[in-house]
Amino acid sequence: EDQVTQSPEALRLQEGESSSLNCSYTVSGLRGLFWYRQDPGKGPEFLFTLYSAGEEKEKERLKATLTKKESFLHITAPKPEDSATYLCAPHSPEDNNDMRFGAGTRLTVKP
Amino acid sequence: NAGVTQTPKFQVLKTGQSMTLQCAQDMNHEYMSWYRQDPGMGLRLIHYSVGAGITDQGEVPNGYNVSRSTTEDFPLRLLSAAPSQTSVYFCASSYAGQTDTGELFFGEGSRLTVL
Numbered sequence A: 001e002d003q004v005t006q007s008p009e010a011l012r013l014q015e016g017e018s019s020s021l022n023c024s025y026t027v028s029g030l031r032g033l034f035w036y037r038q039d040p041g042k043g044p045e046f047l048f049t050l051y052s053a054g055e056e057k058e059k060e061r062l063k064a065t066l067t068k069k070e071s072f073l074h075i076t077a078p079k080p081e082d083s084a085t086y087l088c089a090p091h092s093p094e095d096n097n098d099m100r101f102g103a104g105t106r107l108t109v110k111p
Numbered sequence B: 001n002a003g004v005t006q007t008p009k010f011q012v013l014k015t016g017q018s019m020t021l022q023c024a025q026d027m028n029h030e031y032m033s034w035y036r037q038d039p040g041m042g043l044r045l046i047h048y049s050v051g052a053g054i055t056d057q058g059e060v061p062n063g064y065n066v067s068r069s070t071t072e073d074f075p076l077r078l079l080s081a082a083p084s085q086t087s088v089y090f091c092a093s094s095y096a097g098q099t100d101t102g103e104l105f106f107g108e109g110s111r112l113t114v115l
Helices: none
Strands: A003-007 A011-012 A019-026 A032-038 A046-052 A057-061 A062-066 A069-073 A084-091 A104-111 B006-009 B010-013 B019-025 B030-039 B046-050 B054-057 B065-066 B076-080 B087-094 B108-112
Touching: A003 A084, A003 B030, A011 A019, A019 A084, A019 A104, A032 A069, A032 B076, A046 A057, A062 B065, B010 B019, B010 B030, B019 B030, B019 B087, B019 B108, B046 B065
Parallel strands: A011 A104, B010 B108
Antiparallel strands: A003 A019, A019 A069, A032 A046, A032 A084, A057 A062, A062 A069, A084 A104, B006 B019, B019 B076, B030 B046, B030 B087, B046 B054, B065 B076, B087 B108
């Protein structure tokens, strides 16, 4: 069965302290790997789609990378407004119209 | 442009009661779906629809019904609520099947408690 594991579960950073979030997955025939941001009490908001190993996408202080078994969300010089839960979701053809979301990493950035 | 609108935002039910969670989108999206989110678990797909008149089951469909009579609306019905259905429910929509880009537009959620 396809598995999605995000680590760490929670991460506390000081403003400006760069770090990375991990999403490891076991799906056969990855069609795409999606990243979302979720603020407390809100619905997830789409960030990136990665399609193949070696691909990278950037948005402001965030950069997502993809390998055959993992994806990383790198956060460079984070600000307090980057505090949120970050969700990843790999998608395979076997899932049809479903995508398997990880439980997320809750990021807190202190000023 | 409101996007995806869910009502109610909060609801408390007693075991055995029925209710409908409403979802409406104004983006003319063909694809709509319902997820539930529980602590420590990822979002899990309940039901989805690829267009008006078409619905299908997701990962956790038991205890829930849906219908899609219009492009805009996709209500989720709980016929006989159980405490295991206590959760936060999200409605989402997309231009096409989420297999294309993964870009789902989510509502703000409906928090349901079943006593």
